[in-house]
Amino acid sequence: MELPAAVTAELDDLARRYGAPRRVEAPIDDSFRDPIWRRDRFGEVCMVILRPNGRLLLSIKTFYPRGAYRLPTGGINHGEGVFDALVRETEEETGLRTAVRRFLARIAYTPKAHPGAAPVFHTFAFLLDELGGELGIDPAEHMEAWHEADPAELPTVADFLDDLRTSGTLDIGGDWRAWGRFRAVVHRVAHAALTTPA
Numbered sequence: 364m365e366l367p368a369a370v371t372a373e374l375d376d377l378a379r380r381y382g383a384p385r386r387v388e389a390p391i392d393d394s395f396r397d398p399i400w401r402r403d404r405f406g407e408v409c410m411v412i413l414r415p416n417g418r419l420l421l422s423i424k425t426f427y428p429r430g431a432y433r434l435p436t437g438g439i440n441h442g443e444g445v446f447d448a449l450v451r452e453t454e455e456e457t458g459l460r461t462a463v464r465r466f467l468a469r470i471a472y473t474p475k476a477h478p479g480a481a482p483v484f485h486t487f488a489f490l491l492d493e494l495g496g497e498l499g500i501d502p503a504e505h506m507e508a509w510h511e512a513d514p515a516e517l518p519t520v521a522d523f524l525d526d527l528r529t530s531g532t533l534d535i536g537g538d539w540r541a542w543g544r545f546r547a548v549v550h551r552v553a554h555a556a557l558t559t560p561a
Contacts, residue, residue: 398436
């Protein structure tokens, strides 16, 4: 799906405020439903939260394959601003107070089986500095645990997600291997952005 004009205008404004993001078009196997085929959203924000100790927060949900920790994300509702979704999702999922430091990435996912087709989903990744608050677990999101990782570990996280083989414990509406490869993309792109001077 192509982005609405209002969203494109907001992304341009966010790039002016927080730095130009890496723009990536990523062909994916789209044989899973959640989140890319959910009609309540056109995309998601990815929260790359930098803790005071210099490490990043990763999360895992109760129904994920074991070990499948990843950068937290949250859906952008239709009619909701990207920045508003970032603030809302960060508060809901973590309970932390944060400040945006950089706009890291703007990823458009296209179906690998249909080259040249319009994107089916979008991820917008932001680097956030943790300012305070208490890190919590949101049971409504089936959140199980948090884990910290050094930014240099993001490619290793991506490799693990790329190689998922389990069926998991709750259906995501398709193939976990395809889901893992989709989820791996933002970790590699965020790592590349973080290792490039702003």
